[in-house]
Amino acid sequence: MNWKKWYRECSLCPRECGVNRLEGRKGFCGQTAALKVARAALHMWEEPCISGTRGSGTVFFTGCHLGCVFCQNGQISRGGSGKEISVLRLAEIFMELQDKGAHNINLVTPTHYVPQIIEALRISRKMGLHLPIVYNTGGFEKIDTLELLDGWIDIYLTDFKFMDLHLSRRYANAEGYAFYASKALEEMYHQTGKPVFDEEGMMQKGIIVRHMVMPGQSMDSRRIINYLYDNYGDNIYISLMNQYTPSGNLEKYPELKEKVKPKVYDRLIDYAIDKGVENAFIQEGETAEESFIPDFDGEGV
Template identity: 45%
Template sequence: MEVLEHCTLCPRSCGVNRLAGERGFCRAGALPKVARAFLHKWEEPCLSGTRGSGTVFFSHCNMRCIYCQNYRISWQGRGREITVADLNGIFLDLQASGAHNINLVSPTPYIPVIIPALIEAKEEGLNIPVVYNSNAYETVAALRSLEGLVDIYLPDLKYIDAATAGRYSHAPDYFSAATAAILEMYRQVGTLTFDEGGMARRGLLIRHLLLPGQVKAACRILDWIRDNLPRETYVSLMAQYVPVWQAGRCPEINRPITAAEYEAFLDYFEALGLENGYCQGLEASTTAYIPEF
């Protein structure tokens, strides 16, 4: 918890004293703030399975994506602050409800309180995989503190260009930070593995949400994955972009992606030689799948 006295949990290194009530870029306080915990059935099949992923949506975020589908919690901070004991109880309740895994969504600001909650939950019988579902805007040091507690890393790899990352997410240094983080994630858990029922048990699964007009950049991201990770690395190619929240500030992304854009992205993935992945249908581009917070 001492890191919260001079917070450097993410690449922004705000240095604020969160224990004294100061708030940095992410606006998170010292206690975990949770907007919703439920069995989520719309993740990748290897995570949601038949019963759902035990998803815990944390409030606040260290990025400011102007098109964020979860803006009510990432920007507006909806949710309620809870204790470490409460968080431990949520994990165990989700397991008792049949969750295939515990899925921590946007957990970065709360790493110091997630760690004791996971340790206590594991001591009390938590035995399903723990998923760290992140924007990948992380520090290697913070990720190393999670080693042995996280089974599956589920990072986004959003941008390769600094100007794009700055314009859409206020994070021009995103690519250098995210790629270092993803390499650390891979070092910890390796390539994705599955149980006999096809559910993910351990490993890395990288997501990329295709944005309008960004096919060439998306293909360069796939190039980086091919060049820096094993070809059997799993990649989730996502078509669910919807122009919500402040997307209208940037006219070039104030529209859904087209079928031609997504097909070009899928074709490039197949031609590149990457062996494993998931893709969505264009019908995923809807607000119907956005959770209520």
């Protein structure tokens, strides 16, 4: 693949900025065509079938094309923290994570670097990479970009953040989020099909859809559960997350300054059970008090 051609008039994400990232210009994601990574290490805070006992080989890419106002990873999504590396170095990182015992290679916020990632996977497979590849995304994806990944990605770990267009406009400047997230999910399912696990219970193929419950938005959460279960049943896994922690500048969003009340989260779990959902992950205890956010100190890069 000639990965450079994809950056001349970049349209990898639904924003379709059309900027020439090869010339150093930046689109909404805040990144040029220079491949930039903030951290590459074993990560224990994913779903159990992803992190397992040895950890997920997680690569955090700098930049983001979604830009949620409540982002927990603002240091890299908008702050620009990270190190510029070559495609070959990325392939070497994949191999190093495999050598460390990672259950999989986990690509976090990868959309704006998809062509280079594919080239790095091509190189690393020749080096002996055999782990499942996880595409860890906010869900705001284009079908054309996902089609490039067919045959390269084994597991889609995707968000479904909003169903209400007003919420997606207010919190992510992306009124069409639900449209793109639903179409993306169709393509992801077309590529992976039903979930497959190994003898250790680690996912080898399939989809996990994450939804982080937001303060005051339990009705939208129910709409998302309805959509996912009505369309995919237990052929996908739903991960209901209660780890929302107020962060960043929320002066214009006072409704986001509170954590989700435990009873609200518990009622949502009950709703999913009553709906018939069986394949799901939930979080217990005061997870909003724990650190799911690693130090983006360049480890492993």
